[in-house]
Amino acid sequence: MSKRHSAKHKLDRRMGENIWGRPKSPVNKREYGPGQHGQRRKGKMSDFGIQLRAKQKLKGYYGDITEKQFKRSYEDASRMKGDTGQNLIGLLEMRLDMIVYRAKFAPTIFAARQLVNHGHVRVNGEKCNIGSRRIKVGEEVSLSTKAQEMALVMEAQSLSERDIPDYVVPDGASKITFTRVPQLDEVPYPVKMEPNLVVEFYSR
Known part of the structure; x- marks a missing residue:
C-alpha cells in the first residue's frame, strides 16, 4: 500500500508539472513549488539533482511506490537484455x-x-x-x-x-x-519521463 494517503497533488507542485494530467492539479493554476519558499528563484541544478528529480517523478507517477520496490524494478531491468531504461518502463507498466x-x-x-x-x-x-x-x-x-x-x-x-x-x-x-510490453514512446505519459536519467542515478 502506498504511504501517500493525502495531498497527492503535492508531488505535482514539487515537480512543477501536472504528472498525471489531471484537470484539478494545482499546477494548472500555479507552477511554483509548495510552501513559503516555493516562489524563490531556483539556482542551476546539479547532474545529481536532475537525475534525482527524474527518479522522483517516475516513482511518483506509478503511485509513489516504495523506494525498495522501485529499486528492485531497476535491478530486474538491468539484468534483462536490451536498454535498461526501456526495460524499466516495461516492468512498471506490467x-x-x-x-x-x-x-x-x-x-x-x-x-x-x-x-x-x-x-x-x-x-x-x-x-x-x-x-x-x-x-x-x-x-x-x-x-x-x-x-x-x-x-x-x-x-x-x-x-x-x-x-x-x-x-x-x-x-x-x-x-x-x-x-x-510497451516501449517508452507508446506509454501515454502527460509529461516527459526520462528513464535514462533514472538509470544514471542508480548506476552512479
Whole structure:
C-alpha cells in the first residue's frame, strides 16, 4: 500500500508539472513549488539533482511506490537484455495496479491500487489483491461484479482526459487483455519521463 494517503497533488507542485494530467492539479493554476519558499528563484541544478528529480517523478507517477520496490524494478531491468531504461518502463507498466489504471477501471493510480488491495480485481478469473504483481502478456484482468457497479469505476470509464493504450485491449466494459510490453514512446505519459536519467542515478 502506498504511504501517500493525502495531498497527492503535492508531488505535482514539487515537480512543477501536472504528472498525471489531471484537470484539478494545482499546477494548472500555479507552477511554483509548495510552501513559503516555493516562489524563490531556483539556482542551476546539479547532474545529481536532475537525475534525482527524474527518479522522483517516475516513482511518483506509478503511485509513489516504495523506494525498495522501485529499486528492485531497476535491478530486474538491468539484468534483462536490451536498454535498461526501456526495460524499466516495461516492468512498471506490467504492474497490476498500473494495468487497472490504464484500463480506466479507476480514475487515479492510487484508486487503482485501492481497488486491487480490496480484492475487486481478477487475473485470469482468480482474485488478486497484490498491486505490484507483474501481469504477463496474454493475461486477462477483470473487475468483480460488485466493482462494476461502483461509482468510482463508472466515473473512471467516463473520463475524457485519457484513453486506453493499444497494449491494453478491452473485452467489454470490465475486462481487458494485456497484449504486449510497451516501449517508452507508446506509454501515454502527460509529461516527459526520462528513464535514462533514472538509470544514471542508480548506476552512479
